[in-house]
Amino acid sequence: QVHLVESGGGLVQAGGSLRLSCAASGRTFSSYSMGWFRQAPGKQRELVARITSGGSTNYADSVKGRFTISRDNAKNVVYLQMNSLKPEDTAVYYCALYVGGSYWSTGSYDYWGQGTQVTVSS
Numbered sequence: 217q218v219h220l221v222e223s224g225g226g227l228v229q230a231g232g233s234l235r236l237s238c239a240a241s242g243r244t245f246s247s248y249s250m251g252w253f254r255q256a257p258g259k260q261r262e263l264v265a266r267i268t269s270g271g272s273t274n275y276a277d278s279v280k281g282r283f284t285i286s287r288d289n290a291k292n293v294v295y296l297q298m299n300s301l302k303p304e305d306t307a308v309y310y311c312a313l314y315v316g317g318s319y320w321s322t323g324s325y326d327y328w329g330q331g332t333q334v335t336v337s338s
Contacts, residue, residue, distance in 0.1 A: 218242045218327035220311050225332030228301055232336070236296040238311030238329060244288035249314035251325055252296045254307035254334075261310070265296060266319050274319065279305075301336045308333050 224236040238250070251266040265275045265285035273285050284297040294311055308331040317324035 217291075218313055220313065220327055220329035222309060222311055222329040222332040225309060225334045227335045227337065230301060230303055230336055230338050231296070232301050233299045234301065234334060236298065236309055236311075236334075237334060238294040238296075240292045240294070240313070243313075245292040249319065250285075250287065250294045251283060251312050251314055251319065252294070253310045253312060253322065255310070255331075256307040259307075261322050263320050263322075264309070266314065267294065281312075287315075298334070301334075303336045303338045304334050306334060 219241045221234060221239045224234060224276050228234055247269055249266060249268045250266045251262050254264050255261040263276060264279055265283055267273050267285045282300045287294045310331045311329050312325035313327040314324060315326045
């Protein structure tokens with residue numbers, strides 16, 4: 217069993233920054249790839265970024281150059297640094313543990329956190 221807890225969301229003006237954290241417990245965290253997803257009202261949940269156990273990263277085109285995913289295996293935490301935020305980044309952000317398959321697919325992830333709301337005002 218894995219327990220994931222996101223934090224760091226909030227209200228920010230366009231152009232601002234936030235850093236999200238995802239604290240993991242219950243499994244050997246360092247062995248797993250992790251993903252950050254987001255879901256805006258009325259839209260499907262989409263992958264924002266993912267990081268492998270070795271530290272390789274992938275990003276959605278919409279966030280490349282603005283968001284950075286990282287991990288601290290000693291602390292069992294995955295971060296999402298979000299800069300130059302836009303109103304269209306407004307969503308609930310979730311972290312999840314990758315278990316296999318296409319890393320773009322929500323079905324390839326298990327053990328989701330409860331989500332943290334990010335709201336970007338214009």
